[in-house]
Amino acid sequence: MPADDEQRHAARVQAAAGAAVLATLVLIAIFAPTIAPYPPQLPVARPFLPPSAAHLLGTTDIGQDVLSMCIWAARWTLLVAALVTAISTVLSWVAGVAAGFWPRLDAPATGLADLLLALPGVPLALLVVTLAGPSLVTVVLTLGLLSWPAFARIVRAHVLGLRARPYVTAGRALGASELRLAVRHIVPGTLGLLPAKIALTVRFAVFAEATLAFLGLGDPSTPSWGGMLGWAFNDPLLFTRPTWGWIVGPPALLITVTVLASTWLATGLEEGRRR
């Protein structure tokens, strides 16, 4: 059907656009030391400067270069996103395959997932990161450990469908160990879910990291988009200064672009797979 082709094409374009934006951000993050015109932390000019040739996005309340901060913050955001995604994906698969393939592990794994899903995530993350002290390690571990359950259930449902397939029975009859069956025969059948999981978790991590940093739970020694917004909001006179847009706008826009790009990638991949 031509309409179907058209939709598949649209999904592909959407996924490609999302991937292109994310790839650009990754390049910016990798080459941050070369691209950024100033050191991101140090006061390099007068505070509250509007954009000019020397400072393309103006300066903050203590004279830091906003453009340099935004570039360096991409590094931090993408690092957090990559680590959180890695932890969360591995946990989703371990828990999902364990729960789906070994009936004895089903109740504990599913129970733990249900508990984490029932708890309000942001307040829990706020409590844990505050207690442990905000740093790259605590933020990444907290977000990674909190974000696996939803997808673990999807993996589990998939594994339940695969478990009864004849090739698994055949493998068992040939004397393959249970672990080998799980790793060699079950896991490959679930890898079609991987791109969607990665795109969704990148989105979640950017979203959650920005929220934590906005609430003062970022690494205080590293610039981050959420942290820049939070810092701006600590100034009670923020909106009385004519240059507030140059302090609030760039980080807000960058968070929006990153979140939307990963959403396009996720929905594009999902639709492309379904049709």
Added chain:
Amino acid sequence: MLRLCGRYLLLAAAVVLLNFLLPRLLPGDPLAAGSDETGDAAHLVLPADARARLVATYRLDQPLFGQFVGYLGDLGRFDFGRSITRGASVADLIAARLPWTVGLMSVTALLSAGLGTFLGVLAGWRGGRADAVIVAASTVLAALPELLIALGLLVVFAVGTGWFPLHGAQTPFGDPFGSTAAPFSVVVLLRHAADIVWHLTLPALALVLSTTAAFVLVARGAVRAERGRPYLTVARSKGLSEGRLLRAHLLPNAALPLATLFGLRLGQLLGGAVVVERVFALPGLGLFAYEAIRARDYPVLQAVFLLGSLFVLLTQFGLEVVYRAWVPRHAS
């Protein structure tokens, strides 16, 4: 039913246990800052008797189980300890801020569930142009963090146009409209109420926008899944009107995912409230939690997390009970 109660009791117990264990499992010693061991001694050296008093207050001289029993006793008396920065009882501090957050969250939850279900059913039932527009708008809104939606509303409607106030829950120091009426008269009370509504509009709108989208998408999906079922064809062939078809036949069957979503969303709404209250400086639990984070006021954060989680669990439990009573098919 018994299994349901057991499940939620278990979840509640896990929340209480987690809240007790988290600060004790994570590294760090609350008294280390005042001792010689950390090298922080230059700031403050606790005299031995003060240290002993702190140890006794926090029951650190008892074994873990003894601490837990004492903790449960405190919870039974609604004693959440004292705020480190304010010195006052956490329970009192929370009680003073609770109404703002409860008001904001209940209005938002009901509005977004109602509006989202309506739009989702409309999109799923009608299809076509309306469907495409509603789905596209919801997908974008569902993707954006509360932080950005709140920020956008603040920038456009408070900073830009000045139609709404920048911050706070009411105009400080009395009547914003310069009333000359006697204090406590009906007119002044009404104006005060209007003032509060005026202040809460943008925060509530931010939460409604970010929450409604999920309801739209789930309601639409549920309606589309039920739309082709034979029971609807039978009902239609009986000559029932479309409205009655929807209300009496389709909605009860489509309601389960919506009820589940409502329970799950409540937890996210609580997180959203923290962010939105911070953006609009609304003096509720969320802003309180934010201030506690900045001051590392652990008892406050723990109480907010505990009460928030128990409230979410209780609502989920209530929803499930109501739903089972309404649609007996799922009661098994």
